[in-house]
Amino acid sequence: MQTNTQASAPKKAPLIWLNVLVFSITFAVAAIGVPLYALTIGISAGVWWAALGLFIYxxxxxxxxxxxxxSHRTYDAHWTVRLIFALGGALALQNSALHWSSDHREHHKHVDHDDNDPYSASRGFWYSHIGWMLREYQPDKYYDYNNVKDMQRDKIVMWQHKHYLALTLLMNIGVPILIGVLTGQIIASLLVAGFLRLVVNHHTTFFINSLAHIWGKRPFTERNSARDNGVLAFFTFGEGYHNFHHIFSGDYRNGIRWYQYDPTKWLIRGMSYVGLANNLKRASDYQIEKARMDVMWSRLQERRQTTAEWMQHEYDALMEKTKAYYMSRKKLLDAKTQEIKDQVSHSALVEQYRDMKRSFRVERRRWKRMVRAAL
Incomplete structure (x- = not known):
């Protein structure tokens, strides 16, 4: 009887063809179309500046x-600010705020857990960066919005969610065309302010899900893979301080030091000065310092354990040397007193004893230096 190996093999999750096409086409146009157009026809500085402005927005x-x-309710914002962000989110083409926040809250709740974290970094760079959006890995898990009921009371959020497709078309096609009309370069504007800007927006954001869980330091918590990285912070408007964020997600800041590049923090604080944002939430300085000290203490304990195991090994080796040395000395003394020369000559015993003595003294000095350094 033959077994059907194909039937027992795990099936791949079905592709989400809309996402595959969007990511593939936009990347191809940005990587091929923009350089070709720039070299053959040329793109004005106004188009580039407009694209940069849309990227920042x-x-x-x-x-x-x-x-x-x-997602994290770290502050409250005026309805005009929420409307501006809703339109900018449609421009970023990363799904509605409701859907995006639902996925993101699941990520924080189950970070690094393959079965529940929608973009778990433990499944590899490609999966956490973009792969999780290309296949229907968990079709029923992140689409009921039970974890964003608070957001459903926000009329602007629900308006954006309801009209998301129309808003994305307006922002990603209509706005670049308008810029093209103003600059006299409609095609160039669609290519640069539309496609290229969108691709850069996508992948700089995606780096937080992927690279920020691989590259950087973990000064605040080692319970998950998130890391702080100043380089990523520069390209992601301050989101690169990801280790801090994953333990203090309710803080409106990611970069807590004045010198850390976090323009998102500066924007929120600036809006609070003019009454457009309020109720800015911050983790207490004590909790932040405690988290830092806990990580240092944990590393010290781990190092002590590693050092203790190493010293135990070295101690066992020293005891072997000590035992061999004293047995050699006893054997030599026995040979002298009893004149036992039937198997080994007296001179050979003397030479063996001297070798063991030198080896023992070297090992004992090394052991003493090692203990002094450890204490």
């Missing part, structure tokens, strides 16, 4: 809006 709409305002 959509990026901050994700970090200050989707992430710190709606």
């Amino acid at each position: 959509s990026g901050l709409s994700i970090t200050a809006g989707y992430h710190r305002l709606w």
Whole structure:
């Protein structure tokens, strides 16, 4: 009887063809179309500056809006600010604020757990960066919005969610066309302010899900893979201080030091000065310092354990040397007193004894230096 190996093999999750096409087409146009157009026809400085402005606008709409305002409720914002962020989120083309926040709250709740974290870094760079959006890995898990009931009371959030497709078309096609009309370069604007800007927005945001869980330091917690990385913070409007964020997600800041690059924090604080944001939440300095000290203490304990195991090994080796030395000395003394020379000559015993003595003294000095250094 033959077994059907194909039937027992795990099936791949079905592709989400819309996402596959969006990511593939936008990347191809940005990587091939933009350079070709720039070399053959040329792109004006006005188009590039407009694209940069849209990149900043959509990026901050994700970090200050989707992430710190709606996902984590780290502050409250005026309805005009929420409307601006809702439009900027549509420009970023990363799903509605409701859907984005639902996924993100699941990520924080189950970080690094393959079965529940929608973009678990433990499944590899590609999966956490973009792969999780290309296949229907968990079709029923993140679409009921039970974990974003608070957001459903926000009329602007629900308006954006209801009209998301129309808003994305308006922001990603209509706005670049408008810029093209103003600059006299409609095609160039669609290519640069539309496609290229969108691809850069996507992947800089995606790096927080992938690279920020691989590259950097963990000064505040080692219970998950999130890391602090100043380089990533520069490209992600301050989101690169990801280790801090994963233990203090209710803090409106990610970079807590004045010198840490976190323009999202500066924007939120600036809005609070003019009454557009309020109720800014911060973790207590004591809790932050305690988290830092706990990590240091944990590393010290781990190092002590490693050092103790190493010293135990060295101690056992020293005891072997000690035993061999004293047995050699006893054997030599016995040979002298009893004149036992039937198996080994007296001179050979003397030479063996001297070798063991030198080896023992070297090992004992090394042991003493090692103990002094450890204490």
